[in-house]
Amino acid sequence: NAGVMQNPRHLVRRRGQEARLRCSPMKGHSHVYWYRQLPEEGLKFMVYLQKENIIDESGMPKERFSAEFPKEGPSILRIQQVVRGDSAAYFCASSPQWNTEAFFGQGTRLTVV
Amino acid sequence: SQQGEEDPQALSIQEGENATMNCSYKTSINNLQWYRQNSGRGLVHLILIRSNEREKHSGRLRVTLDTSKKSSSLLITASRAADTASYFCATDAISGAGSYQLTFGKGTKLSVIP
Numbered sequence: 001n002a003g004v005m006q007n008p009r010h011l012v013r014r015r016g017q018e019a020r021l022r023c024s025p026m027k028g029h030s031h032v033y034w035y036r037q038l039p040e041e042g043l044k045f046m047v048y049l050q051k052e053n054i055i056d057e058s059g060m061p062k063e064r065f066s067a068e069f070p071k072e073g074p075s076i077l078r079i080q081q082v083v084r085g086d087s088a089a090y091f092c093a094s095s096p097q098w099n100t101e102a103f104f105g106q107g108t109r110l111t112v113v
Numbered sequence: 114s115q116q117g118e119e120d121p122q123a124l125s126i127q128e129g130e131n132a133t134m135n136c137s138y139k140t141s142i143n144n145l146q147w148y149r150q151n152s153g154r155g156l157v158h159l160i161l162i163r164s165n166e167r168e169k170h171s172g173r174l175r176v177t178l179d180t181s182k183k184s185s186s187l188l189i190t191a192s193r194a195a196d197t198a199s200y201f202c203a204t205d206a207i208s209g210a211g212s213y214q215l216t217f218g219k220g221t222k223l224s225v226i227p
Contacts (some may be wrong), residue, residue, distance in 0.1 A: 033214065041216035043156070056212030068210055091155065098213040099143060099205070106155035 002026070004094050005074075006105035013112050019079040019086070021108045025094030032075045033093045033102060034067055043091060049075060082112045119202055119218040127226050132189040134221040136202030137182075145178055146203045146215065147187050156201070159187075194227045 005024040013019050025032050030051055035043040046058040049069035060067065064082075069075040080084055089109045093102040120135045130196040132168050135139045136145070161167045162178045162185065174189040189196055199222050203215040 008212055031213075035215075035217075040219070042199040042219045043203075043215075045216065048212055056214060059214070060211070064126040093156075093215075101146065101158050101161050102215060103158055104148070109153075 004092055004103055004105035006092050006108050011108055011110045013082045019082050021077040021090050021111055022074045023092030024074040028051050029094035029096050031098055032069050032097045035091045037089045043055050084112050087112045107112055119221040122187045126192055128194055130192055132192050132223055134200050136185045138204045142204045144205050145185050148201045149198045151198045152218040160222045191226045194225050196223045
């Protein structure tokens with residue numbers, strides 16, 4: 001059973017471009033979470049999704065950020081018109097239920113130049 | 114404000130010694146989880162302890178939870194150089210809208226000197 005798979009591992013974007021980060025949860029997991037980590041900081045919650053539903057996006061910036069978890073395929077975190085302040089590590093986690101262990105992927109390190 | 118706060122921020126010990134890290138939180142929880150993160154890598158899940166549990170073991174790890182003091186501790190016995198990493202506690206929060214999210218502290222950076 002493969003773990004949570006995120007790609008790409010590293011992503012470089014110029015200011016104003018779009019960044020798409022992908023996350024495939026563990027097999028059998030229908031709950032997906034996205035977190036952002038700034039250098040020397042802990043992880044900050046962004047969004048919680050189940051298949052085809054956004055359950056809680058209270059941690060997402062109001063503009064430029066969106067997330068989806070379609071019926072088929074990976075979850076996508078999309079950042080439009082990236083700015084330097086979006087540079088961070090973005091982690092995806094999945095769990096089989098909402099109140100159990102959450103397993104994290106290796107993260108995508110986004111650098112905006 | 115931070116829900117989970119780890120203490121100390123940094124800890125340096127000799128190989129073979131025990132390492133103890135503490136976590137305090139503010140609001141009621143259902144579960145508390147500990148994670149390890151090697152530099153520049155993803156998070157590895159170590160252990161989950163539920164609010165009705167007081168102690169849990171996994172190999173060289175021992176986690177305690179005191180809900181009356183809103184605190185938890187992670188003990189790593191007989192430390193190894195490979196234990197060098199940052200350790201985070203994460204507390205859960207359940208909202209009335211059916212949401213569920215983890216709140217992380219800033220972590221304890223553990224260095225084990227061979």
